[in-house]
Amino acid sequence: MGRVRKAVLPVAGLGTRVLPGTKTVPKELLNVVDRPILSYIVEEGRKAGIEHFVFVTGRNKAAIEDYFDHAVELEAQLEAKGKTELLEQLRAELPKAGEMSFVRQMQPLGLGHAVWCARDVIGNDPFAVILPDVIVDAEPNCLAQLADAFERTGANIIGVEQVPENETHKYGIVAPAERDGRLVKMSGMVEKPKPGTSPSNLAISGRYILTPQIFEELARHEPGAGGEIQLTDAMARLMARQAFYAYEYEGATYDCGDKIGLLRANVALALKRPDLGEAARAAVTAALAGAV
């Protein structure tokens, strides 16, 4: 198995949990502290060795493609005003030529369908899937931890975290068979189990490394939970012929597609910033004092 060089980022979701802002701004471009969620995600991928990002977009998501391009007028203004630090910050995250591809998912048929839309760009290599509304704060980062586990096992790996029993119905949940430290050999998985039927509290949280055979399973286009074509169902079928591991990564997970998750990410990441931490702490403390 080769090293993981490509990642699929499904960014076609509507962001209904954080409306009305997402009426005109893709949720992946909402700021956390002072840069878009996607900026954290692409940084994580690059640090984990990803060399090609495949965005699966939808209507009203053109701003994502623009974000990863020059803003000619803005850059000229910043240059004229001598704001070189800001200008360098903007330019630093621009892609190298050919580092990003954009594929359109024309109907919202589910996460599995979105990943399948990237099949021709991914080709016949193992690849990562990164859900771009989930920020994981970790060192080494979450995808790098998974890539390391993939190099050891050569098998499909899914990042998981423990969630409270009463929240398992919101996630894909894995059924563990044997555990070796953070690596868990799986015996099954289920998308959004009904309350009381969950095989564990290990939830799939948005980072995957998969073999290209997943596309054969996705091509069946079978709808699952919620009537959507689910990635979890395709993975469960692929388990009949390939090994799957869950990896309980180290780090803090923030679901930024959710109001409180987005708030938690903003507060936690601002508090950790050397340049903003002190001011953030004072602001949070004052807000708490005012709330009681």
Ligand code: G1P
């Ligand atoms: C998706 C996946 C699910 C995973 C979740 C993590 O669900 O289908 O397996 O646990 O992301 O956020 P969604 O949140 O899109 O319904």
